[in-house]
Structures are given as C-alpha cells and as structure tokens.
Amino acid sequence: MARDGETNEILFEIMEDGEQRILAKGGRGGLGNNNFKSATNQTPRYAQPGEPGVEGLFILELKILADVGLVGFPNAGKSTLLSVVSAAKPKIANYAFTTMEPNLGIVNYYDDKSFVMADIPGIIEGAHEGKGLGLRFLRHIERNAMLLFMIPADSKDIGKEYKILLNELKQYNPELLDKQRVIAVTKSDMLDDELKTEIRRHMPRKVPYLFICSLTGEGIPQLKDLLWRTLNPDESAD
Numbered sequence: 149m150a151r152d153g154e155t156n157e158i159l160f161e162i163m164e165d166g167e168q169r170i171l172a173k174g175g176r177g178g179l180g181n182n183n184f185k186s187a188t189n190q191t192p193r194y195a196q197p198g199e200p201g202v203e204g205l206f207i208l209e210l211k212i213l214a215d216v217g218l219v220g221f222p223n224a225g226k227s228t229l230l231s232v233v234s235a236a237k238p239k240i241a242n243y244a245f246t247t248m249e250p251n252l253g254i255v256n257y258y259d260d261k262s263f264v265m266a267d268i269p270g271i272i273e274g275a276h277e278g279k280g281l282g283l284r285f286l287r288h289i290e291r292n293a294m295l296l297f298m299i300p301a302d303s304k305d306i307g308k309e310y311k312i313l314l315n316e317l318k319q320y321n322p323e324l325l326d327k328q329r330v331i332a333v334t335k336s337d338m339l340d341d342e343l344k345t346e347i348r349r350h351m352p353r354k355v356p357y358l359f360i361c362s363l364t365g366e367g368i369p370q371l372k373d374l375l376w377r378t379l380n381p382d383e384s385a386d
C-alpha cells in the first residue's frame with residue numbers, strides 16, 4: 149500500500165502478483181548534441197535538456213495477503229498449527245512471543261486446492277497501548293479473508309480470552325471485526341470428555357468452533373474443512 153507521506157492519504161494498493169504502478173514518474177531524458185548532427189552541421193551546439201521527474205515523500209506499507217490469519221495470545225499454539233498444516237517451519241517454543249515476525253504457509257486441501265495461512269506474533273490485553281509486541285503486526289491480517297482465533301484448552305476462561313482478543317482487534321481497526329471468524333480450542337490433548345462438555349457450555353454462540361490438537365492431529369482435517377468452507381461459501385459440497 150502506498151500513502152502520501154505528508155497527508156497519509158492512500159494513493160493505491162497493489163493486490164495482484166506482477167501488478168505495476170508508478171508512484172513518482174521520472175522525467176523525460178534529454179538529448180545530447182550528438183543527436184542533432186547532420187551533413188551540414190557536424191558539430192551542433194544545440195542539445196535538448198531533460199525534464200525533472202516527480203518528487204515526493206511516500207510511505208510504502210507491506211500487508212501480507214493470506215486467506216486465514218491466526219489470532220491468539222502468545223503460546224496458544226499458532227506456529228505449531230502452521231507447521232502441521234503447511235510446509236512452513238516457524239520457530240516453536242514454550243514461552244511467550246516466540247514468533248517475532250509473521251510466517252506464511254500454504255495449506256494444501258485435497259487435489260489441487262490450497263489456501264494461505266498467516267501466523268502472526270501473539271497479542272495480549274493492552275496490546276493497543278503497546279503492551280507485548282503491540283498491534284503493529286495486525287496490519288498483516290487486515291487483508292486476510294478470515295480470522296482463526298486460537299485459544300488453548302488450559303486457558304482459565306476461554307470466553308474472556310476471546311473477548312480480549314476481539315477488543316484488541318477492534319481498538320486497532322474496527323473493520324477487522326467484519327471478517328468471518330472461527331475459533332479453535334487448541335491443545336485438546338489436555339482435555340477429557342467431561343472438560344470438553346464444560347467448555348462447550350461457555351463457548352460464544354454465534355462463532356463456529358472446534359477442538360484441535362496439533363500433536364495428535366485431532367480435529368485438524370475438520371478444521372481444514374471448516375476453513376475451506378468459510379473461504380469458499382459458494383462451492384457446493386460434493
């Protein structure tokens with residue numbers, strides 16, 4: 149995305165691979181006197197000066213174009229999921245803010261279908277005030293078609309965690325809440341049936357959710373189905 153450096157106005161956005169736009173047009177080049185040589189004028193004194201190009205201050209912003217953006221607190225298992233469903237090899241560790249930069253992976257889905265998943269650094273309460281790594285990585289999910297909220301099974305209050313994440317997104321850009329959402333309760337290997345029933349009672353009503361475990365693979369095929377269907381609502385199921 150290109151912005152005017154003074155007014156911050158959006159000038160244009162490049163959305164397609166290979167798309168080209170001119171931000172500051174260069175001036176037409178001049179012609180040296182050699183170009184004006186003729187039979188009768190072997191050493192012309194004349195030359196054509198060039199014209200100046202456009203000058204300006206511009207801000208270029210990179211927003212990753214992915215289909216699914218992963219949103220969650222640090223340690224939720226975002227990078228682990230990406231490593232399981234794609235060939236990406238993000239750093240994974242049992243401490244907060246392992247991921248410092250966004251990672252992208254291509255998720256293959258049957259035959260020749262695929263979609264792109266973006267793993268971004270974790271978000272914490274107060275991120276909009278700059279806590280943790282802040283919200284600066286959220287620009288990478290602004291162009292994502294949908295958001296996958298990831299909340300670990302051992303969270304003290306899944307509903308509350310979800311609301312905190314939603315609020316942080318809203319503080320950054322309310323339009324992020326217009327995107328389709330899906331919730332994954334991660335690390336479900338830590339749950340038995342009784343705990344799952346208990347969690348189900350507290351899940352937000354209007355958002356589809358699944359229990360997943362990146363270690364055992366539980367719920368992963370179902371998650372890919374759900375993501376694909378959310379991204380392609382018009383495609384008939386066959």
Ligand SMILES: Nc1nc2c(ncn2[C@@H]2O[C@H](COP(=O)(O)OP(=O)(O)OP(=O)(O)O)[C@@H](O)[C@H]2O)c(=O)[nH]1
Binds near residue numbers: 224243244248335363
């Ligand atoms: N038991 C269990 N542990 C998991 C599962 N998925 C991830 N973990 C562990 O949880 C920890 C954090 O995983 P990450 O994938 O690095 O978490 P993240 O959300 O990317 O964390 P940040 O990058 O810090 O935001 C690691 O120790 C993982 O091994 C799971 O399904 N079950």
Ligand SMILES: [Mg+2]
Binds near residue numbers: 228238239247267
């Ligand atoms: Mg990570």
